[in-house]
Amino acid sequence: MSFDLPSSPPHEEARRQIEICNACRYCEGFCSVFPAMTREKSFADGDLTHLANLCHNCRGCQYSCQYTAPHEFALNLPAALAEVRQDSWERLVGPQRLARAFHKSGTAIAATLVVGFAAVMALITMIEPASGEGFYAEMSHNLMVALFAPAFLLPLVAVAMGLRRYWRETGAPRMALSDWHGALKQAASLKNLNRGQGQGCNFEKEDRYSDTRRILHQTVMYGFLLCFAATSSATLMHYLFNMPAPYPVFSPPKLLGVTGGIALVIGTIGLGWLKTQADPELGAKRVWGGEMGFIALLGFTGGSGLALYAATGTALMPVILALHLGAVATCFLLLPYTKMVHGFFRLTALIAEEAIKRRA
Structure with a gap:
């Protein structure tokens, strides 16, 4: 209850x-x-x-x-x-004021933070010159970890606390491993964007069914997961196998990162277009601008990562690196206050539903 x-x-x-x-x-x-x-x-x-x-x-x-x-x-x-x-x-995540501010002026806030963090990154590279190869010629590995580990972990802690409040508020029972299995299966296939019956949904074509939104969501979701896998594989290679960056083209970090970046760019462009085709009266109208700002931020993060790969070894690399790191930092720090948080809550809701059905 x-x-x-x-x-x-x-x-x-x-x-x-x-x-x-x-x-x-x-x-x-x-x-x-x-x-x-x-x-x-x-x-x-x-x-x-x-x-x-x-x-x-x-x-x-x-x-x-x-x-x-x-x-x-x-x-x-x-x-x-x-x-x-x-x-x-x-x-449940809070503070509400930050989320409401982003959804009111999301594009402006995201752009300001990206440029601001990029300027800070550029200033750091000037004050603390590095001596490594590739990206690490501009900023050392240890400095990147020191800057981005807290920026990544602290927002996750805030989201985890919000999910705990969600579980208590909804009165869901204690979860079991089987609940995770059922929920992850639904999340991976985005079953609920398929009307539960394999017909697609009515997001952008009113009473006509379409799989476009489900496919684009999966493109973004798996693109993001591939980028995360690229970072994770690079971390393992660095610490476990003593193989620091830069990595060759045919290596897990590069293959996963490039594929994920392309998927992010394609998916976010598609979702942005799709939102312009859908009826805004059938959603939360007040957050439309913030959702578009988040889509643009996520797409820019993927695109700047691809540009960074392409610019490695050129004079443009320091500038693109600063912009990419600024975008990544912005994505991390705004995570609890953007549409990104919906993935955590949706998965938690699916797990809770599986637990409730198991208990019934």
């Missing part, structure tokens, strides 16, 4: 709509939200937080519903759950 928190306006409207949906149940087989909804007769705020994070905003229910405007019920469940979902990320 989830906790019943003091209701806020997003939860009140979502509760009104989900109670109507629970009485109708026409969309029962569409995605993970509706089977989870049918377990309850009344909905505490924690229940709504859980349903909202199970929702992938495929919008299939909206285009199948007989109670949307101009009906007097005026249902818009994708938008109602999007507001609760966004509220949960901001409230």
